Amino acid sequence: MKKKYVFLLLVxxxxxxxxxxxxxxxxxxxxxxxxxxxDQSANNPPxxxxxxxxxxxxRGLVVDILWMRLISLxxxxxxxxxxxxxxxxxxxxxxxxxxxxxxxxNMAYNISILYSNPELRWLWVKNGIQLLRDxxxxxxxxxxxxxxxxxxxxxxxxxxxxxxxxxYYKHKLAKEMDGLFRGPRPDYAKPNSKIQIMRxxxxxxxxxxxxxEEYYGQLDWRLPETHALYWAYRGLHSADAGKDTSLCDHMIxxxxxxxxxxxxxxxNPDAGIYVSAPQLDLLPGTIKAYEDAMKRQQMDIFKMAYxxxxxxxxxxxxxxxxxxxxxxxxDKMLSEEPKFKAQMNFxxxxxxxxxxxxxELPMADAVAWIEGLLYQGYxxxxxxRQQNAAELRERALNLWKQYAANPQxxxxxxxxxxxxxxxxxxxxxxxxx
Amino acid sequence: xRKIAAIxxxxxxxxxxxxxxxxxxxxxxxxxIGLPFVIKGDGTPESQSIIFINYSxxxxxxxxxxxxxxxxxxxxxxxIGERQIQLLITKPLRSVQIWAGKLxxxxxxxxxxxxxxxxxxxxxxHWTLGTAETNKTGQNxxxxxxxxxxxxxxxxxxxxxxxxxxxxxxxxxxxxxFELTKRTTGAQFALLKFRFIPxxxxxxxxxxxxxxxxxxxxxxxxxxxxxxxxxxxxxxNIPKIDPAGxxxxxxxxxxxxxxxxxxxxxxxxxxxxxPESSFEANLLRGLIxxxxxxxxxxxxxxxxxxxxxxxxxxxxxxxxxAMAFSGGFVRQLAERGLSTDxxxxxxxIIAFMLNDMVRxxxxxxxxxxxxxxxxDPLAFLPDSLFIPWSLTxxxxxxxxxxxxxxxxxxxxxxxxxxxxxxxxx
Numbered sequence: 001m002k003k004k005y006v007f008l009l010l011v012x013x014x015x016x017x018x019x020x021x022x023x024x025x026x027x028x029x030x031x032x033x034x035x036x037x038x039d040q041s042a043n044n045p046p047x048x049x050x051x052x053x054x055x056x057x058x059r060g061l062v063v064d065i066l067w068m069r070l071i072s073l074x075x076x077x078x079x080x081x082x083x084x085x086x087x088x089x090x091x092x093x094x095x096x097x098x099x100x101x102x103x104x105x106n107m108a109y110n111i112s113i114l115y116s117n118p119e120l121r122w123l124w125v126k127n128g129i130q131l132l133r134d135x136x137x138x139x140x141x142x143x144x145x146x147x148x149x150x151x152x153x154x155x156x157x158x159x160x161x162x163x164x165x166x167x168y169y170k171h172k173l174a175k176e177m178d179g180l181f182r183g184p185r186p187d188y189a190k191p192n193s194k195i196q197i198m199r200x201x202x203x204x205x206x207x208x209x210x211x212x213e214e215y216y217g218q219l220d221w222r223l224p225e226t227h228a229l230y231w232a233y234r235g236l237h238s239a240d241a242g243k244d245t246s247l248c249d250h251m252i253x254x255x256x257x258x259x260x261x262x263x264x265x266x267x268n269p270d271a272g273i274y275v276s277a278p279q280l281d282l283l284p285g286t287i288k289a290y291e292d293a294m295k296r297q298q299m300d301i302f303k304m305a306y307x308x309x310x311x312x313x314x315x316x317x318x319x320x321x322x323x324x325x326x327x328x329x330x331d332k333m334l335s336e337e338p339k340f341k342a343q344m345n346f347x348x349x350x351x352x353x354x355x356x357x358x359x360e361l362p363m364a365d366a367v368a369w370i371e372g373l374l375y376q377g378y379x380x381x382x383x384x385r386q387q388n389a390a391e392l393r394e395r396a397l398n399l400w401k402q403y404a405a406n407p408q409x410x411x412x413x414x415x416x417x418x419x420x421x422x423x424x425x426x427x428x429x430x431x432x433x
Numbered sequence: 434x435r436k437i438a439a440i441x442x443x444x445x446x447x448x449x450x451x452x453x454x455x456x457x458x459x460x461x462x463x464x465x466i467g468l469p470f471v472i473k474g475d476g477t478p479e480s481q482s483i484i485f486i487n488y489s490x491x492x493x494x495x496x497x498x499x500x501x502x503x504x505x506x507x508x509x510x511x512x513i514g515e516r517q518i519q520l521l522i523t524k525p526l527r528s529v530q531i532w533a534g535k536l537x538x539x540x541x542x543x544x545x546x547x548x549x550x551x552x553x554x555x556x557x558x559h560w561t562l563g564t565a566e567t568n569k570t571g572q573n574x575x576x577x578x579x580x581x582x583x584x585x586x587x588x589x590x591x592x593x594x595x596x597x598x599x600x601x602x603x604x605x606x607x608x609x610x611f612e613l614t615k616r617t618t619g620a621q622f623a624l625l626k627f628r629f630i631p632x633x634x635x636x637x638x639x640x641x642x643x644x645x646x647x648x649x650x651x652x653x654x655x656x657x658x659x660x661x662x663x664x665x666x667x668x669x670n671i672p673k674i675d676p677a678g679x680x681x682x683x684x685x686x687x688x689x690x691x692x693x694x695x696x697x698x699x700x701x702x703x704x705x706x707x708p709e710s711s712f713e714a715n716l717l718r719g720l721i722x723x724x725x726x727x728x729x730x731x732x733x734x735x736x737x738x739x740x741x742x743x744x745x746x747x748x749x750x751x752x753x754x755a756m757a758f759s760g761g762f763v764r765q766l767a768e769r770g771l772s773t774d775x776x777x778x779x780x781x782i783i784a785f786m787l788n789d790m791v792r793x794x795x796x797x798x799x800x801x802x803x804x805x806x807x808x809d810p811l812a813f814l815p816d817s818l819f820i821p822w823s824l825t826x827x828x829x830x831x832x833x834x835x836x837x838x839x840x841x842x843x844x845x846x847x848x849x850x851x852x853x854x855x856x857x858x
Binding site for chain 1: 472473474475476477479480483484487628637638639660661662664665666
């Protein structure tokens with residue numbers, strides 16, 4: 001009998017050792033595949049520790065069941081529960097950045113589009129933002145992909161015009177930010193009572209906002225592109241060593257280019273006014289963004305994007321009557337891409353710009369062109385003003401009519417500003433010159 | 434009958450002593466009261482309430498089913514294991530009476546716990562609605578939405594068609610007919626519930642269409658142009674429907690640019706919802722069905738406890754419980770087996786046999802568990818759908834009378850034949 005027990009004990013010990021050996025291999029595979037819980041788990045809240053540790057092997061099973069329910073509910077068009085299920089799934093797998101990214105995207109894009117009510121759509125876009133901002137980044141502060149995904153919702157979903165309710169989102173965001181700052185940006189010197197809300201709810205840290213503005217130039221925080229820039233900037237500076245940050249650099253460059261083209265905002269949500277026009281002061285900041293990215297990432301794509309931006313900037317400065325700066329930018333473009341030297345000179349390029357078909361231009365360029373002509377009229381020396389202003393205004397009005405009449409621009413029609421508004425913007429710009 | 438009642442009283446006493454009941458009651462209270470604080474809907478008070486109803490009732494049924502199965506498994510097997518059954522079998526009692534008494538005792542415990550859970554759900558839903566962050570009108574609307582229960586009236590099948598499916602091309606129309614019973618007379622309003630699928634499937638933006646409804650006496654009951662997103666369940670308000678008779682509903686697809694064909698895949702995706710009852714009355718019917726389900730699980734646990742020792746009985750009955758809660762998994766295995774592609778050449782003869790064995794055994798389980806799928810209150814309560822009294826009665830007859838009676842006869846027979854006085858090592 002005693003021998004039997006000794007034998008069983010030995011067998012048990014052997015199996016115990018074998019299990020330990022298997023675990024070493026498994027742990028290594030997990031580390032290789034990046035599916036191991038990181039050291040941050042020590043700082044995670046009790047709920048996360050409970051779900052990730054106490055559930056043990058059953059965690060995967062629970063996650064599978066939740067995924068299946070989520071998919072079936074979404075198929076049936078019953079989306080009430082999706083936010084809840086996404087919350088649980090992500091908390092059961094908190095270290096998988098792609099899961100956070102998927103659920104945020106699913107809510108902001110796939111689910112929001114199901115609603116025809118703009119308020120409910122905005123709610124789902126915000127649900128996607130909140131999932132990443134409030135939880136995803138809390139558990140994965142060193143994952144640049146999550147910062148990029150969050151910035152993408154601002155830049156693409158809210159900032160661009162693919163969603164037919166993008167104007168509503170823009171107004172909502174601007175109104176929320178206006179409620180915090182009472183203007184385009186916070187007064188960093190005199191922090192008000194809203195600072196706490198900025199930090200706690202929106203995760204907008206004034207010290208980071210300030211350093212962004214000091215580096216890139218003054219920004220309007222009511223614009224979605226500014227938020228995209230903020231999150232990409234944070235992603236770039238919070239990324240764990242060895243993580244690919246090129247997507248954050250992409251976003252910084254794209255956001256700055258958008259800020260340059262449409263960073264000057266005239267807004268009145270109650271009257272439905274949302275006019276964005278070029279913010280020419282942001283040129284140095286935008287150039288810095290591209291040059292930093294080219295240095296950091298050593299990727300050809302950044303150089304191509306920079307050359308494209310410079311060509312667009314030449315056009316913008318030209319339409320605002322600043323051919324001196326336009327020439328400097330053109331020379332910069334040629335120094336970056338010398339092969340253009342043989343094909344084009346400055347005069348030829350300006351002539352080409354003057355013959356662009358406005359209906360084929362993106363709305364930001366079209367607005368820049370029209371407002372630029374009006375601005376020229378207001379900013380010429382007083383003796384020339386009367387003579388030129390009428391001519392330039394006539395040309396601007398013709399361009400405005402052409403653009404507004406084109407059915408291709410239907411999607412942007414809600415925010416393609418009235419001519420009078422552009423006129424007013426141009427007048428203000430000339431006054432502040 | 435007095436003998437059965439005496440055994441039932443003893444069973445209740447031992448169930449209370451075992452602390453399982455106290456643990457279950459504490460779990461129910463904690464889960465139902467705590468749920469509203471951890472639920473995160475889509476941000477609307479409506480979603481918060483619907484999720485609460487779904488999760489609280491689901492968790493209540495899960496905890497009680499677990500308790501019922503556990504207590505059922507222990508009711509006989511533990512008494513045999515601890516030699517207490519000898520006190521009973523030496524008395525002038527038939528095994529049927531012992532079995533029935535124990536079942537009755539456990540069902541009483543189930544009833545008390547279920548009533549506790551039901552009362553808590555009802556109280557918490559009122560509290561959730563009362564604390565919803567909305568204005569007075571919004572709160573009244575929300576209360577009306579959540580606390581009203583609707584009877585779903587499916588469309589009549591058109592002659593020559595197998596079902597109420599419809600594919601409507603751009604510019605075309607399709608009509609359905611709904612039979613309105615006398616119950617609908619005087620109804621304040623009705624809801625049209627619909628969901629469609631677009632073709633091309635990639636089209637995800639709203640599709641424009643015109644909904645028209647008329648009865649024999651009300652020619653222009655509804656005439657509304659709407660743009661609705663595909664795949665989304667939509668509720669459309671139809672004003673007062675007065676007379677009983679036939680309601681004709683027409684959908685005209687006006688989505689021509691881009692052209693989108695609209696599919697209504699089944700009757701489930703299009704129905705008329707008539708206000709029928711209050712939430713509390715529906716919850717009561719749901720609890721009766723829940724009680725019937727618990728009777729089934731208790732008897733199941735008891736039969737396992739009669740045949741096996743406590744650990745084996747618990748393992749076997751909880752296995753069946755897990756299957757019952759696994760949704761369509763059992764049905765899927767019964768239909769397909771383990772493999773979905775048996776046509777493959779590499780599929781060996783052993784794999785074929787294994788697959789067939791799995792299929793046959795799961796067909797048996799699917800057959801045994803099929804009433805549970807049919808009588809599921811969660812298919813009605815979260816969607817505010819009316820649970821008919823006929824369904825409630827059927828569930829009671831099948832799950833609370835027929836199944837337990839069959840299991841009682843089998844269990845009593847087994848108990849009579851089982852050697853309960855055998856000594857252990």
